[in-house]
Amino acid sequence: MAADVNTEDKDSLKMWIPIIINFVMSIGAYCVTVKVIPNIKDKFIKANLFGIDMSKTTSDKIPEALGMVTGCTFLITMFLFIPVPFGKSLWEGDFPHNEFVELIAALLSICCMLLLGFADDVLDLLWRHKLLLPTIASLPLLMVYYVNFNSTTIIVPKPLREHLGLSVDIGILYYIYMGMLAVFCTNAINILAGVNGLEAGQSIIIAISIIIFNFIELSGNLWKAHQFSLYFMLPYTATTLALLKYNWYPSKVFVGDTFCYFSGMTFAVVGILGHFSKTTLLFFIPQIFNFLYSAPQLFRFIPCPRHRLPKFNSKIDKMEISTTNFRYSDLSFLGKTVINLFRLFRLIRWQEKNGYVVTNNLTLINLVLYYLGPLHEQRLTIILLVIQILCTGLAFVIRYPLAHYFYDV
Numbered sequence: 263m264a265a266d267v268n269t270e271d272k273d274s275l276k277m278w279i280p281i282i283i284n285f286v287m288s289i290g291a292y293c294v295t296v297k298v299i300p301n302i303k304d305k306f307i308k309a310n311l312f313g314i315d316m317s318k319t320t321s322d323k324i325p326e327a328l329g330m331v332t333g334c335t336f337l338i339t340m341f342l343f344i345p346v347p348f349g350k351s352l353w354e355g356d357f358p359h360n361e362f363v364e365l366i367a368a369l370l371s372i373c374c375m376l377l378l379g380f381a382d383d384v385l386d387l388l389w390r391h392k393l394l395l396p397t398i399a400s401l402p403l404l405m406v407y408y409v410n411f412n413s414t415t416i417i418v419p420k421p422l423r424e425h426l427g428l429s430v431d432i433g434i435l436y437y438i439y440m441g442m443l444a445v446f447c448t449n450a451i452n453i454l455a456g457v458n459g460l461e462a463g464q465s466i467i468i469a470i471s472i473i474i475f476n477f478i479e480l481s482g483n484l485w486k487a488h489q490f491s492l493y494f495m496l497p498y499t500a501t502t503l504a505l506l507k508y509n510w511y512p513s514k515v516f517v518g519d520t521f522c523y524f525s526g527m528t529f530a531v532v533g534i535l536g537h538f539s540k541t542t543l544l545f546f547i548p549q550i551f552n553f554l555y556s557a558p559q560l561f562r563f564i565p566c567p568r569h570r571l572p573k574f575n576s577k578i579d580k581m582e583i584s585t586t587n588f589r590y591s592d593l594s595f596l597g598k599t600v601i602n603l604f605r606l607f608r609l610i611r612w613q614e615k616n617g618y619v620v621t622n623n624l625t626l627i628n629l630v631l632y633y634l635g636p637l638h639e640q641r642l643t644i645i646l647l648v649i650q651i652l653c654t655g656l657a658f659v660i661r662y663p664l665a666h667y668f669y670d671v
Contacts, residue, residue, distance in 0.1 A: 277485060290339070299505070363409075448530070465525045468546065468650075548650050556570075
C-alpha cells in the first residue's frame with residue numbers, strides 16, 4: 263500500500279510542479295509585457311507602423327502590430343521554461359526525445375507564424391497569401407505528428423457504427439484536416455475583428471476555455487497531452503491579458519495581424535499535439551459562424567468592400583452597420599441563392615435604391631448591430647465577448663453531456 267501511494271505522489275509531483283513553475287513564469291511574463299508595451303509603442307509609430315482609429319473623433323496615431331511584443335514575450339518565456347520539464351530527465355539519462363521534439367516543433371511553428379504575421383502588417387499581403395502562409399508554418403507540426411504518432415483513425419459515432427464499424431482510418435485526409443485547422447484558426451480571429459478589444463478579448467476567452475478543459479482532463483490517461491497544452495496556454499493568456507489592458511476601449515495600441523496569426527497558430531498547436539483538435543474547434547463556435555456568414559463575400563459571390571468594419575456615427579458616438587450594394591441581376595446563381603436564404607432567415611437588412619440592393623456587410627459584428635441597433639463601441643465589444651462566453655458554455659455541454667450519447671466517453 264505504501265509503495266503505491268508513493269508512486270502516485272511522485273506522479274502527481276511530476277505533473278503539477280512544471281505547471282506551477284510555468285504559472286509563476288506566466289505572471290512574470292504579464293508584468294514584463296505590461297511594462298514593455300507603453301515603452302516601445304512610440305518606436306512602432308516612428309517606423310510608420312500605426313493606424314488611425316476610424317471609430318473615434320480624433321485622428322491620433324495608434325501604434326499597430328503590438329502583437330509582436332506579446333508574441334516575443336511569450337516565446338522568451340517558453341524558451342526559458344524548456345529546462346523545467348526536461349532538466350531532471352537529462353540528469354537521470356532517460357531523456358524523452360519525442361516530447362522534446364514536440365515542444366521545439368510547436369515553438370517553431372508559432373515563431374514562423376509570428377514572423378509571417380508581422381510581414382503581413384508591414385507588407386499588407388493578399389488574401390491568397392494569408393491562406394498559404396499558415397499552411398507552410400504548420401508543416402513542422404504535421405511532420406512531428408507523423409513521426410511521433412501517425413494516428414489517423416477516428417472513432418465513429420454510435421448511430422453510424424452499424425454501417426462503418428467502431429473506427430475508420432481516413433489516412434492523409436486527417437493531415438489535410440489538421441492543416442486546414444491551422445489555416446482556419448489563424449484567420450478566424452482576424453476576420454472577427456475591428457472594434458477595440460475584440461481580438462484580444464475573444465482570444466483570452468478561448469485560451470481560458472482550453473485551460474479549463476485541460477485541468478478537467480488532467481485526471482485522465484492523456485494527462486501529459488493536457489499538461490503540454492497548459493505549458494503554452496498559461497503564458498499565452500498572461501501576455502494577452504497585458505495586451506488587452508492597452509487594447510481595450512479606448513485603444514492605445516492595435517494588435518495587428520501579427521497577434522491574430524500568432525494566437526491562431528498557438529491554438530492550433532495545442533489542439534493538434536494535445537490530441538483535442540475537435541474540442542478546440544468547439545471553442546471557436548462564434549468564429550465558425552462568422553466565417554460561414556462571411557463566406558459569400560470572402561469568396562466574392564457577393565461584392566466585398568476592402569473594409570467591412572461597422573461605421574462610426576460621430577453625432578451619437580455609436581457604431582452602425584456598414585453596407586455593400588450591388589445589382590441583384592449581376593449576381594451569379596450561387597450569389598442569388600445565398601442572398602435569398604439570408605433574406606428569408608432575416609440575416610441581412612435588405613433595401614432597394616435606384617436599381618441597387620443595399621445590405622449590411624456579412625460579419626457577426628454587423629449582424630449584432632442589425633439586431634440591436636447602433637451601439638457604443640465598448641458595449642458592442644462586451645456583447646460580442648458575452649456571446650463568446652455563452653458559446654464556450656455550449657461547447658462544454660457538447661463535449662461532455664452530449665458526447666456520451668454519441669461516443670463511449
